[in-house]
Amino acid sequence: MATPKExxxxxxxxxxxxxxxxxxxxxxxxxxKFHSYNYSVADWRVEKPVFNRELCIDCDxxxxxxxxxxxxxxxxxxxxxxxxxxxxxxxxNLCKGCAVCVEVCPTPIKSLLMFPEYVDNDEALKQWPTxxxx
Amino acid sequence: MKKITNLKEFACTPDRFQGGxxxxxxxxxxxxxxxxxxxxxxxxxxxxxxxxxxVCSAIYPYTSWDVSWIHVGFENAAAAISGAEAMYKALSRxxxxxxxxxxxxxxxxxxxxxxxxxxxQSLSGAVERGHDFLxxxxxxxxxxxxxxxxxxxxxxxxxxxxSPRGRVSYGEKQxxxxxxxxxxxxxxxxxxxxxxxTKHWKDLATKAAKAISTVGPTFINALSPCTTEWKFKPEETxxxxxxxxxxxxxxxxxxxxxxxxxxxxxxxxKLPVEEYLSKQGxxxxxxxxxxxxxxxxxxxxxxxxxxxxxxxxEAGV
Ligand SMILES: Cc1ncc(C[n+]2csc(CCOP(=O)(O)OP(=O)(O)O)c2C)c(N)n1
Ligand code: SF4
Ligand code: SF4
Ligand code: SF4
Ligand SMILES: [Mg+2]
Numbered sequence: 001m002a003t004p005k006e007x008x009x010x011x012x013x014x015x016x017x018x019x020x021x022x023x024x025x026x027x028x029x030x031x032x033k034f035h036s037y038n039y040s041v042a043d044w045r046v047e048k049p050v051f052n053r054e055l056c057i058d059c060d061x062x063x064x065x066x067x068x069x070x071x072x073x074x075x076x077x078x079x080x081x082x083x084x085x086x087x088x089x090x091x092x093n094l095c096k097g098c099a100v101c102v103e104v105c106p107t108p109i110k111s112l113l114m115f116p117e118y119v120d121n122d123e124a125l126k127q128w129p130t131x132x133x134x
Numbered sequence: 135m136k137k138i139t140n141l142k143e144f145a146c147t148p149d150r151f152q153g154g155x156x157x158x159x160x161x162x163x164x165x166x167x168x169x170x171x172x173x174x175x176x177x178x179x180x181x182x183x184x185x186x187x188x189v190c191s192a193i194y195p196y197t198s199w200d201v202s203w204i205h206v207g208f209e210n211a212a213a214a215i216s217g218a219e220a221m222y223k224a225l226s227r228x229x230x231x232x233x234x235x236x237x238x239x240x241x242x243x244x245x246x247x248x249x250x251x252x253x254x255q256s257l258s259g260a261v262e263r264g265h266d267f268l269x270x271x272x273x274x275x276x277x278x279x280x281x282x283x284x285x286x287x288x289x290x291x292x293x294x295x296x297s298p299r300g301r302v303s304y305g306e307k308q309x310x311x312x313x314x315x316x317x318x319x320x321x322x323x324x325x326x327x328x329x330x331x332t333k334h335w336k337d338l339a340t341k342a343a344k345a346i347s348t349v350g351p352t353f354i355n356a357l358s359p360c361t362t363e364w365k366f367k368p369e370e371t372x373x374x375x376x377x378x379x380x381x382x383x384x385x386x387x388x389x390x391x392x393x394x395x396x397x398x399x400x401x402x403x404k405l406p407v408e409e410y411l412s413k414q415g416x417x418x419x420x421x422x423x424x425x426x427x428x429x430x431x432x433x434x435x436x437x438x439x440x441x442x443x444x445x446x447x448e449a450g451v
Contacts, residue, residue, distance in 0.1 A: 084146065096160075
């Protein structure tokens with residue numbers, strides 16, 4: 001039987017019952033240019049969420065509730081030797097600015113806040129509310 | 135079965151449903167789909183009925199799926215997945231080496247229109263024949279993809295484009311059909327309800343993992359708050375799902391083998407239905423004095439049903 005990679009070359013190589021991934025290069029999980037992951041919906045937004053790593057407690061609520069799979073995760077090992085997800089950023093190509101992530105973020109001062117699209121992220125972090133000025 | 139322990143670990147799962155799809159900002163469909171497809175490490179073959187999910191995740195030539203995916207019609211997601219499952223089984227029987235190193239699971243997604251209404255015959259047939267698959271209904275209580283017509287999942291009083299509110303009409307006249315119980319009555323080994331609320335992420339992911347690993351037909355009815363047709367702000371999606379549970383409008387439960395019912399979450403203080411209804415534009419007319427009786431009717435139905443579920447659980451039938 002042809003390998004998944006061979007089957008992806010032309011349609012006549014595809015065999016009945018084959019389980020094909022949506023990847024151009026399945027071994028390296030490389031997505032083709034026609035995967036929506038490589039499309040941009042950034043122009044749907046008027047406001048964007050800005051992420052403040054300093055305040056984040058890695059509860060991953062934003063990851064599980066984001067409808068557009070925007071949160072970029074890094075797998076780390078915690079003190080007890082268990083793997084856990086660390087949020088490292090937002091994929092702004094995929095974000096539509098729905099603000100669900102801001103809504104569900106549980107930290108006392110939110111680790112995610114909406115800012116107008118034109119505000120620079122570094123500038124936004126400077127404007128972040130503080131304890132006395134929430 | 136994939137062990138779903140805590141969110142920190144679950145979030146290490148590489149997403150199998152990607153962004154860049156064209157569902158509305160804040161759409162609950164993708165929250166549900168992501169949790170379901172991430173709840174297993176097995177290979178997946180998915181069929182999707184026509185509706186918002188299918189249309190928005192497969193705009194030619196794009197795809198948002200990192201798993202095998204079939205789109206057929208509006209009415210036959212269950213028929214398509216049962217055909218794929220039967221073929222897969224037959225090929226594996228004929229040739230022991232056929233894909234022997236893979237474990238393949240079959241999942242179908244349909245909207246409430248594609249499940250409660252037009253796709254019901256194919257779903258009922260597939261479950262009756264006993265195929266090994268999970269069917270997930272994305273229940274946004276209307277035909278959202280075609281502009282929000284009512285379906286048999288639309289609850290009483292809701293304004294939709296074919297049950298409009300007005301001088302003589304208070305919106306939808308019929309009660310919501312109880313699809314979960316109907317699927318349980320088929321004797322399916324596992325059926326459940328679920329919501330895409332952040333608080334209940336584990337309830338949904340565990341149910342999906344359980345359903346996928348169960349041999350035989352399984353069914354999950356997932357409430358899918360629709361920001362566009364229910365008329366609420368996109369950021370409120372998870373909160374509305376949460377309120378549906380806290381008011382017992384959409385109780386979380388599961389039924390094994392058509393009989394054993396277990397309530398999977400019990401609100402500490404059941405909130406009045408107004409808390410849920412008042413958040414959504416589709417119910418705003420119910421707060422006029424002449425429509426007060428509908429809210430009372432809602433409360434009565436919700437209380438009755440919650441009571442019924444608890445008695446059934448207690449009796450173990
Ligand atoms: C046989 C047939 N009839 C009508 C349609 C048009 N149609 C496409 S999607 C849709 C509504 C889908 O509603 P639902 O299943 O609830 O999914 P949602 O869009 O709400 O997620 C309709 C009527 C169709 N595609 N095929
Ligand atoms: S604003 Fe919405 S789409 Fe953007 S990252 Fe937050 S939840 Fe995701
Ligand atoms: S919800 Fe907030 S605190 Fe939790 S992981 Fe996301 S940004 Fe961090
Ligand atoms: S209309 Fe509703 S279900 Fe359809 S994409 Fe928009 S929010 Fe989602
Ligand atoms: Mg629908």
